[in-house]
Amino acid sequence: MTSNLQQSVQTDNVFHTENVNIYYGDFLAVKEVNLDVPKNAITAFIGPSGCGKSTVLRCFNRLNDLIKSFHLDGKILYHGQDLYAPEIDAVEVRRQIGMVFQQPNPFPKSIYDNIAFGPRLLGYKGDMDELVERSLKRGALWEDVKDKLKAMGTDISGGQQQRLCIARAIAVQPEVILMDEPCAALDPISTLKIEDLMQELKEDYTLVIVTHNMQQASRASDYTAFFNVQANEKGQRTGFIEEYDRTESIFQSPKKKATQEYVSGRFG
Amino acid sequence: MAPAVDNNPGMSYERTQTARTVDSGFKWVTTIFAFGIVVTLLAIALQVGIDAFPAIQKFGLSFFTGVRWNPVEDIYGAWTQIYGTLVTAFIALLIAVPIGVGVAIILSEDFLPSKVQQPLVFLVELLAAIPSVVFGLWGIFVLAPFLQGPMTWLHQTFGWIPLFSTPPTGRGIYIAAIILSIMILPIISSISRDSLVGVNPSLRQAAYGLGATRWETLFQVIIPTAISGIIGGVMLALGRAMGETMAVTMLIGNANRPSPSLFAQGSTISALLANQFAEASGLQVAALMYAALILFGLTLLVNVLAEVVVRKVEIKKL
Numbered sequence: 001m002t003s004n005l006q007q008s009v010q011t012d013n014v015f016h017t018e019n020v021n022i023y024y025g026d027f028l029a030v031k032e033v034n035l036d037v038p039k040n041a042i043t044a045f046i047g048p049s050g051c052g053k054s055t056v057l058r059c060f061n062r063l064n065d066l067i068k069s070f071h072l073d074g075k076i077l078y079h080g081q082d083l084y085a086p087e088i089d090a091v092e093v094r095r096q097i098g099m100v101f102q103q104p105n106p107f108p109k110s111i112y113d114n115i116a117f118g119p120r121l122l123g124y125k126g127d128m129d130e131l132v133e134r135s136l137k138r139g140a141l142w143e144d145v146k147d148k149l150k151a152m153g154t155d156i157s158g159g160q161q162q163r164l165c166i167a168r169a170i171a172v173q174p175e176v177i178l179m180d181e182p183c184a185a186l187d188p189i190s191t192l193k194i195e196d197l198m199q200e201l202k203e204d205y206t207l208v209i210v211t212h213n214m215q216q217a218s219r220a221s222d223y224t225a226f227f228n229v230q231a232n233e234k235g236q237r238t239g240f241i242e243e244y245d246r247t248e249s250i251f252q253s254p255k256k257k258a259t260q261e262y263v264s265g266r267f268g
Numbered sequence: 269m270a271p272a273v274d275n276n277p278g279m280s281y282e283r284t285q286t287a288r289t290v291d292s293g294f295k296w297v298t299t300i301f302a303f304g305i306v307v308t309l310l311a312i313a314l315q316v317g318i319d320a321f322p323a324i325q326k327f328g329l330s331f332f333t334g335v336r337w338n339p340v341e342d343i344y345g346a347w348t349q350i351y352g353t354l355v356t357a358f359i360a361l362l363i364a365v366p367i368g369v370g371v372a373i374i375l376s377e378d379f380l381p382s383k384v385q386q387p388l389v390f391l392v393e394l395l396a397a398i399p400s401v402v403f404g405l406w407g408i409f410v411l412a413p414f415l416q417g418p419m420t421w422l423h424q425t426f427g428w429i430p431l432f433s434t435p436p437t438g439r440g441i442y443i444a445a446i447i448l449s450i451m452i453l454p455i456i457s458s459i460s461r462d463s464l465v466g467v468n469p470s471l472r473q474a475a476y477g478l479g480a481t482r483w484e485t486l487f488q489v490i491i492p493t494a495i496s497g498i499i500g501g502v503m504l505a506l507g508r509a510m511g512e513t514m515a516v517t518m519l520i521g522n523a524n525r526p527s528p529s530l531f532a533q534g535s536t537i538s539a540l541l542a543n544q545f546a547e548a549s550g551l552q553v554a555a556l557m558y559a560a561l562i563l564f565g566l567t568l569l570v571n572v573l574a575e576v577v578v579r580k581v582e583i584k585k586l
Contacts, residue, residue: 063477068378095479105470108493117488118478165474172478 014039014176014206015060020074022055024067029055030239033074035225037176042198042207044217044247047227047262052239053210056227057178059083060208061097062090095122098169102181104161106153106168111136111145114153114164118172131171139167140197159190166197170205177201179209183216195220214263217247224250226259316564320557331558337524337540339548344555348526350562352534356441356516357509359530360448365502367449368456372498373486375457376464389461396454404518407447412438412519415446423531436531439521445530447515452505459504463497464490496578503574507567513538537563 015037022030030052037043037060045053055064062083064070076083083093095118106114115132124131132149136142141163145156153164162182169177179198183191191213198207198220211217217224228242243250243259254260323331327344334345374380375389419436426432436442467490475485491498521533522543537559548556 061477063473066473066476091479091481094477099473099477101470101473101477103470105468105474107471107474107489117475117480121478121480121484121488168474168478 012039013037014078015208016077016080018075018077020056020059020072020076022052022059022064022072023070025069027236028238030227032240035241035244037206037208038223039206040202040204041222042202042209042220043223043225044221045208045210045225045227046212046214046217047225047239047242048229049212050237050239051227051229053225053227054180055239057180057208057210058099060176060178061094061099063094063099065090095172096174097176097178098172098174100162100165100169100177100179100182102184104158104165104185106161106164108152108154110150111153111156111164112149114168115171118168122172135167135171136164138170138201139163140193140200141167157190159186159193162186162190162194163197166194166201170201174205176206176208179207181210181212184212191216214251214265218251218263221247223247226250226254226256226262228258228262313561313564316557316561320554320561322551323554323558326551327555327558331555332562335524335526337555339544339552342551344552344558346537346540346555346559346562348524349535349537349540349559351526352441352520353510353536353538353563353566355530355534356445356448356520356536357506359442359445360452360509361502361506363446363449364453364456364505368453368501368505369460369498371453371457372460372464373491376461377482377486392454392457394454395450396458400451400512400514401518403447403451404515407443407515407519408438411446412443415443419531430528431530434527434529434532437521437533439519439533440531441520441534442530444516444520444534444536447519448509448512451512451515452509455505455508456498456501459501460494460498463494463501466497467493500574500578503570503577507570507574510536510567510570511538511563513542517542 013036015035017033017035020030020033021028022033033056045057047053058064059072059076060078060083064072072084078093078097082088107117109117112132115135116128119128119131133142133146136145141160144160145151145164153161156164162185166177166179166182183194186194195216198209201207202222209217209221223244224247225244226242227239229237229239231237243254243256245255249255250259251263254263323344327334331345332350333347334343335347336343336345337348338344371392375385375392378385380388416436416438419442423432423435471489471493472485475489480488516536517539520535520539522535522539523533524535525532527534541556541560541563544552545556
């Protein structure tokens with residue numbers, strides 16, 4: 001937990017972005033992102049493929065740093081602290097802002113070790129058994145796996161694996177959990193379980209999810225950002241936020257025509 | 269089937285007789301090839317066993333412990349060679365495993381710009397293309413003179429340790445082992461690299477997402493996931509090191525006395541075979557075949573062990 005990050009002011013908005021432009025090399029992938037992500041709420045990013053929803057999401061925990069050609073300008077403020085300021089360590093950012101991916105990606109280790117991985121990195125000194133149990137309960141997976149904690153995390157079903165990944169992210173006590181299409185690889189029943197879980201989690205955490213599933217966004221989120229994409233004369237496609245509002249407004253009374261067409265399924 | 273054809277007048281859903289024959293023919297040809305390999309292996313083992321039989325009958329298990337190799341009196345024991353084979357291969361591994369795995373890590377992570385990395389990958393694999401006899405010559409003319417100074421110092425300073433108890437000459441167990449380590453390096457590094465590169469990138473992202481550093485990710489996620497492949501590569505390299513003949517024959521000195529010192533001249537089973545087979549006759553041939561059978565058994569053991577280890581790790585992992 002970095003001093004720089006901890007000194008930041010506690011605000012109602014966890015993230016605040018100012019004119020963020022995201023590039024891969026010379027290519028402008030997403031432009032002029034201005035949005036506030038409120039605390040203890042679920043914010044959903046929706047939009048067509050290639051509109052940069054996941055790109056923006058990955059900027060929030062600096063996971064895009066792994067891509068060499070990536071850079072951005074503008075500011076992404078986390079409680080007022082610029083995440084891309086030179087004195088900020090990306091590793092410390094990721095310890096406070098967790099991530100759940102599209103494909104469940106448990107480590108090829110036991111269920112127990114999957115959960116304990118993050119806390120061990122942070123040098124957790126408390127009762128690890130208790131922390132593992134608490135995290136698995138919080139991830140709605142405890143009842144499924146309490147008798148087989150030594151089993152491989154990769155041996156359980158896809159839906160269980162995804163809840164394991166959520167529990168793994170929770171175990172390091174992040175403030176924010178980013179979810180990149182967390183249900184895309186799951187069946188409808190597992191999807192509903194994850195959505196229920198998200199509702200429980202928002203009491204303690206701030207969630208930002210990317211989803212292709214508009215029902216999911218309208219059911220599960222409090223705020224929705226609709227991303228759209230436009231091509232320049234060279235055919236390069238740049239994403240931008242068309243509209244950002246409370247989820248009811250986006251789905252019931254969108255202000256922009258493109259939003260209305262997209263949420264009603266008539267997207268061209 | 270008939271109604272469907274009506275909708276597609278130009279198409280036939282039936283396969284021709286030729287296509288079916290080619291299909292089943294292919295299956296049989298591959299089956300025969302596969303069994304051919306097994307039969308060849310068994311035939312070699314059987315032939316070596318038959319030729320070795322007189323020596324097995326005469327010397328039995330004392331062949332393993334005997335240190336005399338005397339064609340004049342027809343008394344044979346291969347302990348010097350068995351010891352030499354094991355010790356050179358072991359030292360070669362000791363040197364080559366850390367370097368080889370290190371090279372694999374450098375060449376699988378993005379530490380280097382890809383313009384440098386790609387040629388390096390190629391060059392390391394090129395090391396495997398150098399003929400054994402060239403390694404031998406290089407050992408004699410370059411490496412041995414180069415090492416003479418440091419090794420002499422080692423002997424003078426630590427000579428009380430049995431391992432360094434004899435003065436180093438240009439030939440010996442140590443130099444054979446060092447050359448072997450260079451020869452097996454590309455096997456270890458390229459197989460290790462393949463298995464490191466093969467680790468699902470989503471695991472790396474998961475680890476980074478939890479706030480792991482690059483080193484933590486590498487040592488706690490990437491390497492443990494790739495470990496079965498790495499062990500497999502090491503075992504393969506061990507098999508190669510035990511069987512390597514030409515370079516070792518040129519460098520080890522071919523002395524038939526067992527010595528605990530690494531600087532002493534020694535021998536290996538394959539060096540023994542290469543040196544003596546051409547002029548051998550009678551019981552000596554049988555004794556050489558017996559030695560060959562032992563080498564065969566050793567490499568087989570290593571390979572089976574590799575298979576078992578890889579399976580065990582794999583089962584634990586999946």
